[in-house]
Amino acid sequence: MPSGPPPPIAWAPDHQIRLLDQTLLPGEERYILLDHIEQMAEAISLLRVRGAPLIGIAAAMGVASAARRLGAAATRHGVDYDCRMLRATRPTAVNLAWALGRMQSRAATVAEGLPLGESMVAEAQAIWDEDRLMCDRIGDAGLPLVPEGATVLTHCNAGALATGGIGTALAPVYRAHAAGRKVQVVADETRPLLQGSRLTAWELTRAGIPTTVIADGMAASRLRLGDIACVIVGADRIAANGDVANKIGTYGVALAAQAHGVPFYVAAPRSTFDSATPDGAAIPIEERHPDEIRRHGGAAARQTTPPEAAVWNPAFDVTPAALIRGYITDAGLLTRMELHRLA
Numbered sequence: 001m002p003s004g005p006p007p008p009i010a011w012a013p014d015h016q017i018r019l020l021d022q023t024l025l026p027g028e029e030r031y032i033l034l035d036h037i038e039q040m041a042e043a044i045s046l047l048r049v050r051g052a053p054l055i056g057i058a059a060a061m062g063v064a065s066a067a068r069r070l071g072a073a074a075t076r077h078g079v080d081y082d083c084r085m086l087r088a089t090r091p092t093a094v095n096l097a098w099a100l101g102r103m104q105s106r107a108a109t110v111a112e113g114l115p116l117g118e119s120m121v122a123e124a125q126a127i128w129d130e131d132r133l134m135c136d137r138i139g140d141a142g143l144p145l146v147p148e149g150a151t152v153l154t155h156c157n158a159g160a161l162a163t164g165g166i167g168t169a170l171a172p173v174y175r176a177h178a179a180g181r182k183v184q185v186v187a188d189e190t191r192p193l194l195q196g197s198r199l200t201a202w203e204l205t206r207a208g209i210p211t212t213v214i215a216d217g218m219a220a221s222r223l224r225l226g227d228i229a230c231v232i233v234g235a236d237r238i239a240a241n242g243d244v245a246n247k248i249g250t251y252g253v254a255l256a257a258q259a260h261g262v263p264f265y266v267a268a269p270r271s272t273f274d275s276a277t278p279d280g281a282a283i284p285i286e287e288r289h290p291d292e293i294r295r296h297g298g299a300a301a302r303q304t305t306p307p308e309a310a311v312w313n314p315a316f317d318v319t320p321a322a323l324i325r326g327y328i329t330d331a332g333l334l335t336r337m338e339l340h341r342l343a
């Protein structure tokens, strides 16, 4: 029986955190030990750890480990400083700011002069445990969308490598597979950092779920074939009006799905819903280094763009709510008009 993916994060002895370095997958399964908050900031910035819910969990664990290491010297001021630094690493995923906000609020409940470390660890663990539970509920809510024989198309990686549990977009697929249904996934490669081909295909094939990788530019043609039951993607932030920021390329998939009458769903826990952001235009979009486009292939990269050419590298795009059939959430499968239930 093939195994699922290993947990991408764990507490380690001596106030360290153990991370699966996702930049090295699928070629190498290497774990790194982090023992400073700056290392966590670097790991999040470089996408060693990634996926909106998981970076919230990882950042919270980083803050907790730092506080525990400092012992009696840990202060609220120090927690606030660490949270500000980590919050700046990736601006689009609201789960990061949400989790760090929880850490700061919890720190504020600890009386001045009392040790902070244990409360910080408890809060980080609670964020992780709640996320695992929300993934399970998303899987249950999305299960009817993945019947026997279904093929699901997805973009980027919103699976176990991106969350504290079985994922968001991939949770209904895992549930369907566990229920004995023969299901399969078409995974967009996801340029430029290849989260679809490197990570989604890795975790699904390890779990024994047949997966076909396509280059991003093939998604429209594949949707036209008529064999895709639905598209399910994750989200980095969902605005109050239901517009969704997710990995760059998601918007194009949503347009193609609409053109071919294929239902397009967004799966996300309530920590991804941001009622303070009115619509997609107000979502901050992270722009990343041009070399991610100029030099294709990570560490073994070779130049694929002439140096004279300008490069635009937004990490996310916004899919308007009008293109989204439904939201698969921990509170059930919701329409745009029902999103207020998550408040």
Ligand code: MRU
Pocket (backbone or CB within 6 Å): 047, 050, 051, 052, 053, 093, 155, 156, 157, 158, 159, 162, 163, 167, 168, 169, 195, 233, 234, 235, 236, 246, 247, 248, 315
């Ligand atoms: O840049 P990444 O790899 O962190 O982007 C991840 C995505 O876009 C995911 O779809 C999103 O964070 C949801 S993960 C459950």
